[in-house]
Amino acid sequence: MVDEQLARRDITDASVLAAMRSVPRHEFVPGAALDEAYDDRPLPIGHGATISQPYIVALMTQALAVTPRDRVLEIGTGSGYGAAILAELAAEVVTVERVTPLARAAAERLAHLDHVRVVAGDGADPGTVGGLFDAISVTAATPELPTALLEHLAPGGRLVAPVGSDVADLVRVTRSSTGDARETLTKVRFVPLRRGVTD
Numbered sequence: 001m002v003d004e005q006l007a008r009r010d011i012t013d014a015s016v017l018a019a020m021r022s023v024p025r026h027e028f029v030p031g032a033a034l035d036e037a038y039d040d041r042p043l044p045i046g047h048g049a050t051i052s053q054p055y056i057v058a059l060m061t062q063a064l065a066v067t068p069r070d071r072v073l074e075i076g077t078g079s080g081y082g083a084a085i086l087a088e089l090a091a092e093v094v095t096v097e098r099v100t101p102l103a104r105a106a107a108e109r110l111a112h113l114d115h116v117r118v119v120a121g122d123g124a125d126p127g128t129v130g131g132l133f134d135a136i137s138v139t140a141a142t143p144e145l146p147t148a149l150l151e152h153l154a155p156g157g158r159l160v161a162p163v164g165s166d167v168a169d170l171v172r173v174t175r176s177s178t179g180d181a182r183e184t185l186t187k188v189r190f191v192p193l194r195r196g197v198t199d
């Protein structure tokens with residue numbers, strides 16, 4: 001997966017490639033899809049959610065330029081796979097999922113990682129999640145970047161999010177002393193960011 005789908009494309013960050021090598025993706029897919037765990041595409045995980053394509057996870061992680069001191073926030077835990085990759089690189093990961101059973105299952109998969117916290121809640125307005133984050137990964141598509149999320153971005157912080165609906169722009173916001181710089185990295189497809197919590 002890493003050689004053919006990532007290194008052969010434009011994933012060049014050695015720490016991202018190492019993280020993608022060390023997290024066993026098959027532990028994050030439903031039993032019926034085990035054979036497809038390392039395929040070059042997203043897979044359904046129930047509740048209208050997907051585990052993202054490996055390449056997209058790597059691309060977003062690379063764009064976030066996570067360092068070992070960073071606090072990272074992920075919106076859209078899904079299977080917990082993205083959070084597990086971020087956890088390889090960061091000091092702390094907080095991940096928010098609005099579908100309670102998905103949050104519960106991901107929390108079990110990630111329980112062995114002391115520096116990862118799974119929160120069941122609406123990540124578009126993560127009021128209960130405290131403080132500022134050096135990197136924010138949004139893994140559900142939103143027509144506009146929620147201002148509540150941008151308020152959680154630390155000085156020097158990076159936020160990556162699919163902005164749009166069906167085919168979205170993968171946007172990166174980089175915060176500096178002179179303001180926020182916004183760039184579009186590529187086109188992506190993601191499930192939509194929805195509001196509220198579902199049991």
Ligand code: SAH
Binds near residue numbers: 076079121123194
């Ligand atoms: N990062 C995931 C991919 C998740 S798919 C992985 O690695 O498996 C997108 C997820 O975002 C879905 O699980 C969906 O339920 C969740 N989601 C959508 N809107 C949300 C919101 N407002 N807050 C938190 N999670 C949300």
